[in-house]
Amino acid sequence: SPGFQPQNVLSARFSLPGVxxxxxxxxxxxxxxxxxxxxxxxxxxxxxxxxxxxxxxxNNASVLMIEGHTLAPGEAPPVPGWNIIDPGYFQTMSxxxxxxxxxKEGDTADTQRVAIIDQFLAKKYFPKGGAIGAKVRRGxxxxxxxxxxxxxxxxxxxxxxxxxxxxxxxxxxxxxxxFTPRSMFLVAKAFNEDPQLGSEIRRAIQKIDPELPxxxxxxxxxxxxxxxxxxxxxxxxxxxxxxxALVLSAIGIYGVLAYTVTQRMREFGxxxxxxxxxxxxxxxxxxxxLKLAGIGLAIGIAGAYAxxxxxxxxxxxxxxxxxTVFLLVAGALIVVAVVASFxxxxxxxxxxxxxxxxxx
Numbered sequence: 167s168p169g170f171q172p173q174n175v176l177s178a179r180f181s182l183p184g185v186x187x188x189x190x191x192x193x194x195x196x197x198x199x200x201x202x203x204x205x206x207x208x209x210x211x212x213x214x215x216x217x218x219x220x221x222x223x224x225n226n227a228s229v230l231m232i233e234g235h236t237l238a239p240g241e242a243p244p245v246p247g248w249n250i251i252d253p254g255y256f257q258t259m260s261x262x263x264x265x266x267x268x269x270k271e272g273d274t275a276d277t278q279r280v281a282i283i284d285q286f287l288a289k290k291y292f293p294k295g296g297a298i299g300a301k302v303r304r305g306x307x308x309x310x311x312x313x314x315x316x317x318x319x320x321x322x323x324x325x326x327x328x329x330x331x332x333x334x335x336x337x338x339x340x341x342x343x344x345f346t347p348r349s350m351f352l353v354a355k356a357f358n359e360d361p362q363l364g365s366e367i368r369r370a371i372q373k374i375d376p377e378l379p380x381x382x383x384x385x386x387x388x389x390x391x392x393x394x395x396x397x398x399x400x401x402x403x404x405x406x407x408x409x410x411a412l413v414l415s416a417i418g419i420y421g422v423l424a425y426t427v428t429q430r431m432r433e434f435g436x437x438x439x440x441x442x443x444x445x446x447x448x449x450x451x452x453x454x455x456l457k458l459a460g461i462g463l464a465i466g467i468a469g470a471y472a473x474x475x476x477x478x479x480x481x482x483x484x485x486x487x488x489x490t491v492f493l494l495v496a497g498a499l500i501v502v503a504v505v506a507s508f509x510x511x512x513x514x515x516x517x518x519x520x521x522x523x524x525x526x
Contacts, residue, residue, distance in 0.1 A: 172386030266319030455507030
């Protein structure tokens with residue numbers, strides 16, 4: 167789970183030119199008007215703006231100083247991701263509010279500075295609770311006259327670049343009206359999948375500023391999928407070679423055992439001439455084939471157990487020594503060994519003893 171719901175969410179980026187948006191007030195007004203216009207589009211359930219979009223190839227992290235938290239010797243201050251958002255962001259992305267409250271539309275640059283942290287930061291720096299109401303400051307060199315930000319809520323943690331993320335750094339959220347950015351992502355959640363939503367959003371932005379382009383338009387499922395291309399490509403290559411190795415192993419086992427049985431054709435003729443029953447001969451041959459295959463599998467499993475540990479970094483929620491995979495592969499090769507021993511042995515015992523004794 168990435169920590170949010172990507173279904174039916176469309177994202178796009180806009181960047182306000184500094185020449186026409188030098189002051190914070192026009193930039194804030196543009197973002198607020200754009201979000202309101204997109205929310206008014208038929209079929210749109212919610213819309214918002216954010217500077218750090220999950221899986222959006224965006225990154226923004228900096229030091230966060232927590233008042234009352236003394237760093238231990240050698241401990242580095244937290245460097246979480248910083249995300250400047252519109253108050254409707256959590257609802258748009260379906261990020262759960264665990265404690266406290268979200269930002270309000272009434273928050274402005276002149277009201278109390280507020281911030282929201284994610285569950286990771288809350289558990290790490292407030293293990294006994296008390297995150298709500300705590301004060302935080304941006305950066306290491308803090309001006310004492312600069313008012314701190316008060317934490318008013320805790321939300322669920324979100325993965326931002328990798329679904330297999332193992333070392334999160336946390337996230338702190340600020341209200342865009344108190345921390346006005348010039349470049350943001352617009353996110354719009356539709357009630358149903360709508361291929362025309364991108365065009366509708368472009369028309370909405372052109373009504374506000376005809377000269378402003380909208381770019382990097384993608385659905386959130388596409389962004390999540392794109393983030394896995396490298397991992398998926400490597401695993402597909404591994405699967406192809408693993409499949410070829412399994413096929414070659416099966417062909418090799420079949421060829422060796424079939425050849426071995428064929429070489430024993432005279433032996434079978436003698437046994438049949440002396441009164442041996444066909445099922446006994448077949449059982450003996452198949453048993454010998456399984457013995458050879460078993461020895462090979464024991465060596466192979468030991469080697470696989472040692473080598474598959476090299477794939478640990480490529481796996482998620484799957485152990486490199488997954489017993490199900492080992493059992494399935496071993497079972498497949500045992501079936502091949504049985505077939506390779508059984509078919510030629512049946513053919514051999516059906517040959518008349520006199521012909522088998524003359525077989526070269």
